[in-house]
Amino acid sequence: xGRVRVQAPQDLVAGASLLAVSLFALWAxxxxxxxxxxxxxxxxxxxxxxxxxxxxxVWLVVVSLVRPGESLGHWSLRGPVLIxxxxxxxxxxxxxxxxxxxxxxxxxxxxxxxxxxxxxxLAVFSVAVTAVxxxxxxxxxxxxxxxxxxxxxxxx
Amino acid sequence: MSTLLSNLxxxxxxxxxxxxxxxxFMGCLxxxxxxxxxxIGPIATITMLLPVTFGLPPVGALIMLAGIYYGAQYGGxxxxxxxxxxxEVTSVVTTIDGHQMAxxxxxxxxxxxxxxxxxxxxxxxxxxIAGLAVPLTRLALLFGPSEYAALMTAGxxxxxxxxxxxxxxxxxxxxxxxxxSTVGQDLETGAERMTFGLPSLSxxxxxxxxxxxxxxxxxxxxxxxxxxxxxxxxxxxxxxLPSGAELxxxxxxxxxGTLLGAILGILPGNGAVLGPFASYALEKKIxxxxxxxxxxxxxxVAGPESANNAGAQTSFIPLLTLGIPPNAVMALMVGAMTIHxxxxxxxxxxxxxxxxxxxxxxMWIGNLMLLVINxxxxxxxxxxxxxxxxxxxPAIVIVCCVGIYSVNxxxxxxxxxxxxxxxxxxxxxxxxxxxxxLLGFVLGRLLEENLRRALAISxxxxxxxxxxxxxxxxxxxxLVVLVVAVLPSIRSRREQVFVEE
Numbered sequence: 001x002g003r004v005r006v007q008a009p010q011d012l013v014a015g016a017s018l019l020a021v022s023l024f025a026l027w028a029x030x031x032x033x034x035x036x037x038x039x040x041x042x043x044x045x046x047x048x049x050x051x052x053x054x055x056x057x058v059w060l061v062v063v064s065l066v067r068p069g070e071s072l073g074h075w076s077l078r079g080p081v082l083i084x085x086x087x088x089x090x091x092x093x094x095x096x097x098x099x100x101x102x103x104x105x106x107x108x109x110x111x112x113x114x115x116x117x118x119x120x121x122l123a124v125f126s127v128a129v130t131a132v133x134x135x136x137x138x139x140x141x142x143x144x145x146x147x148x149x150x151x152x153x154x155x156x
Numbered sequence: 157m158s159t160l161l162s163n164l165x166x167x168x169x170x171x172x173x174x175x176x177x178x179x180x181f182m183g184c185l186x187x188x189x190x191x192x193x194x195x196i197g198p199i200a201t202i203t204m205l206l207p208v209t210f211g212l213p214p215v216g217a218l219i220m221l222a223g224i225y226y227g228a229q230y231g232g233x234x235x236x237x238x239x240x241x242x243x244e245v246t247s248v249v250t251t252i253d254g255h256q257m258a259x260x261x262x263x264x265x266x267x268x269x270x271x272x273x274x275x276x277x278x279x280x281x282x283x284x285i286a287g288l289a290v291p292l293t294r295l296a297l298l299f300g301p302s303e304y305a306a307l308m309t310a311g312x313x314x315x316x317x318x319x320x321x322x323x324x325x326x327x328x329x330x331x332x333x334x335x336x337s338t339v340g341q342d343l344e345t346g347a348e349r350m351t352f353g354l355p356s357l358s359x360x361x362x363x364x365x366x367x368x369x370x371x372x373x374x375x376x377x378x379x380x381x382x383x384x385x386x387x388x389x390x391x392x393x394x395x396x397l398p399s400g401a402e403l404x405x406x407x408x409x410x411x412x413g414t415l416l417g418a419i420l421g422i423l424p425g426n427g428a429v430l431g432p433f434a435s436y437a438l439e440k441k442i443x444x445x446x447x448x449x450x451x452x453x454x455x456x457v458a459g460p461e462s463a464n465n466a467g468a469q470t471s472f473i474p475l476l477t478l479g480i481p482p483n484a485v486m487a488l489m490v491g492a493m494t495i496h497x498x499x500x501x502x503x504x505x506x507x508x509x510x511x512x513x514x515x516x517x518x519m520w521i522g523n524l525m526l527l528v529i530n531x532x533x534x535x536x537x538x539x540x541x542x543x544x545x546x547x548x549x550p551a552i553v554i555v556c557c558v559g560i561y562s563v564n565x566x567x568x569x570x571x572x573x574x575x576x577x578x579x580x581x582x583x584x585x586x587x588x589x590x591x592x593x594l595l596g597f598v599l600g601r602l603l604e605e606n607l608r609r610a611l612a613i614s615x616x617x618x619x620x621x622x623x624x625x626x627x628x629x630x631x632x633x634x635l636v637v638l639v640v641a642v643l644p645s646i647r648s649r650r651e652q653v654f655v656e657e
Contacts, residue, residue, distance in 0.1 A: 011322075014586040018328050025335055028350040038616030040608045042342035042349055049335040056328045063324075073585065079380035080581045083373060083553065084574040090557040091570035099558070106557055107550040113380055116546040129551050133558055141211050143562045 008069025015060025022054030082113035098146040098156065099138075103130030163513050164286055170514030171521055176219050179212065180518050183220035184525045187227020192537045193548060194235050197244035199591070200371045201228035202488045204552070206364065207559035214496040215511045219518040221492055222472075225485060226522050229468055230274065230530060233461055234537050237266045245320065246464045249432040253449060253456030264394035266457050267534055269406050271527050272398070273458045274465035277414040278523030281469040284418055285476070285516055289505060292477040296502035299478075301609035302620050306627035306634075308480055308603045311424030312596060313634035315483070317641040318426045319592050326592045329583075333596020334603065336361055343605060356568055363491040364563045366597060369576025370590040372556040376549050377581040393538065396531050398454065406458030409439050417463030421470035426483035426591075428467030432460035469519060475500055476512065480599070484591040487598040495563075 006012050025046060035041025063069075086109035093102040107126035111117040137143045147156040170176065186208075190201045205224050209217035229246075236247040237254035250270070257266040299307070312330050319326040339350045340360030351357040398406070416438065417431035439459045440449045449456050472489075474482045479501030481487040493500050498508065505512045530537075560573050580590055614620035622628045 010587055014325065014328075014588065017582075017586065018332075021332065021335075025350065028352070032347060032349055033345075036616060037611060037618070040611055042345050042347040045604050045607070046335060046338045046349060049331055049338070053328060053331045053335060056324060056331065060324060060328075070587065074381075075585055076381045080377040080578060083377050083380070084578050086550075086553055087373060087557060087574035087577070088571050090554070090561075091567040091574070094557075094561055094567050094570065102557075103554055107554055110550040110553045111546075114546050114549070116544070118546070122547070122550065125547055126550065126554075129554055133554060137207075137558055137562065141208060143207070143211065144565060145558065145562060 006064060007067055008064040009072045010070040011060050011064035013072060015057045015062075015064060018057030018060065019054055020057075022050045022057060025050035025053070079113045083110055086110035086113070095146060096149045096151060098149045099130065099134060100148040100156075103133060159290070160286055163290075163509075164517060166510060167286075167513030167515075167517030170215060170510045171219065171517040176216055176514070176518065177521065179216045179220040180223045180522050181525055181529075183223025184227040184522055185529055187224035188231040188234075188526070188530060188533075188537070189227075189540070191228030191231025192234050192540055193231075193543075194239055194241040194541065194545075196228075196375070196552070197232060198225055198228035199244070199367075199484050199488065200375050201225075201231075202485065203364075203367045203371050204555055204559060206367075206488070206492060207562045209492065210495070210562065214493075214498055214508075215514050217492065217496055218489075218511065218515045219522075221489065222515060222519055223522045223525070225468065225489075226278075226465070226519075226526055229464065230271070230526050231537070233270050233274075233464070234267060234530070234534070235541065237263060237270070237457070238538060239541055245429050246432050246467070249436045249460040250457060250464075252436070253451075253453050256450065256452035257454065257457065260452050262394050262452065264396040264534070265398045265402055265454065267393075268396045268531065269398045269402065269410075269454055269458045270461040271530055273406065273410040273413065273462035275523050275527045276410050277417060277462040277464075277466035278469060278526075279520060280414050281418045281421070281466045282516060282520040282523075284470060285473055285519070286513075288422075288473055289477055289512075289516070292473065293502045293505050296478045299626070300624070301606040301613065302624050302627045303630070304478075304480075305603060305606040305610055306621055306630040307424070307478065308599050308606070310630045310634035310637075311474075311480060311482060312592075312599065313638050314424050315426055315592050315595050317637050318429055319589050321587055321589055323638075323641055325586075325588050329588055329590070329592040330596040333593040333598075334600045336366070336593075337597045337600020338604065343601070344608065356566070356572075360601075361597075362563065362569060362572075363494070363598070364560060365569055365573050366576055367488060367491065367594060368556055368560045369573040370580040370594065372559075373553065373573065373577035374580030374584065374590065376552055377577060378584055379545065380549065393534060396534065402454050406454050409435070409455040409459035410462045412438060413459035413462035414466045417466030418470045420463075421467030422473050424474055424480065424482045426471075426595075428464075428471045428483065431463035431467040435459040435463035465523075472519075476504065476515075477502060479504075479602070481595065484594045487594050490598050 029043050029046040032043030033041035034043040034047055086106045089109050090102045090106035093105055104126040111122045134147055138145055149155050187201060190196060202224055209220050232244055232247045233250050236242045236250040237258050240251050240255040242248040242251050254266045316326040316330055339357055341358050342349055348358055413435040416435050420427040420431045436456060439455045440446050471482050471486055474480050475486045481490045490500050557570055560570050610620055621631060
């Protein structure tokens, strides 16, 4: 007998994350009144759910020490992080200067997520797609999306 | 019978306006266009196109969304046959014989029979929906809070069992979805729950943010990490209409598939996914020469494709009559209906009769349009399949961004979606599925409301759920399903079913 060997790393991390979420929810719901069974308050269900979630988490952790399962596998960070960044880039630029800039900007940042990207091709393509988006969403569907806003100069 | 006919007549009078026909057509066309792209299933397609319907009147929006859904499903089958990539679980089976047929130069016949079979299934299930709607709605009006809570619990139990992957993790996702739904103002007391003082959370987590993050962006993140090798069929597509012999061969399969799919689709908790598998297994079992299956047997395409479409349509039944979405796609429909100010449930049929029957009638029209649109456009779809992923994914990202922005015109929403997507991606890497979470999220508020009402009626006695026969029976069914699924022998068979060939 010696140290406990982790049999299923994926399940271990999964269970631990659930436990973390559960504890976080319990903390966040702490000020809420749970009420009585006959008059359940706003805090009852969140607390019950958090406890159940934590229970599943603990169960997963225990099982991961006993039953062999999947490894954590390869986590690539480049793709997900750059996609998230491109979405954030869109969020930052959509009000000013508007879609005309936000569109190509987001697409170019997203392009960095894949090693296969050909930059010149993507640059042309991003302008074309942005134009289609303007045509579709603004003109055809009349959604109030700013197209080009430069304060004191242009508002489209 | 005569009320059925007059209801359908009302429906067709609504659906047959030029405006709604146009929307139905657009929905089917755009749905197929996006659905054909490999790696984009119906859920992602509907999420992406949801904002397109915002400016429309409710009837038009729902008609268009239903069209998008069928289109996306049909597009998924096209991809399954031509590229061997299933867009979602239900077209996994189609890849087996469909892609073999394509390799033998019979892609046209496979696509043709899949369109014809789906059309037949669509006709039958439209009638089933119309026939069952009135009695089920009447039944639903008899349901009290405890029955509703029990029904939703049973539905979630089914959803857990029918999701792919670990049952324990699916349970966790349903619980997490329910938990997320409690964020925001409490409906009864108005207390702020877990909002951390953020004004944008006081209305609860936005459904569109969650759906777009989990199914739009996270999907792109997942696809970037897998190799996008594609096996697009080269050479000829072949004749589009199946030959007389092929038609005779598949007629029985179409009828059997339709019935299987329609029945399974009504089940709460995504019974529709079982249809294609069940149909394939059945056809293989009753075939005179089972060895043909896996080598391009047309019944292996005709049966599952009909089952697929029938199930897709009858899964509208729990949503339209009880207001309870049976799967993630219907959860999206609930989101769409709510955005348009319609609360799904038994009252829709009486209060919005023209909307209700209009949508049902347009289902049939949508199926007809798919047949008309897709057969001549197959050549265009093949060309679309050759667009490389390196160009496709930035375009998906931008369309999703514009979509999420246009829900509330708030840049914060867009940024929040990016965070949700990162969590969704991490979840997938840990073996968590997003679909049960979304279902739990949508059912959460309704479940809590009914739970609390039931407890108030019984003065806090939990036994109310067991004393009322219907709710006891529903809870019992849910429990049995869960227990059975955990038993080892069933578990191994369940894994077999979901193994991708």
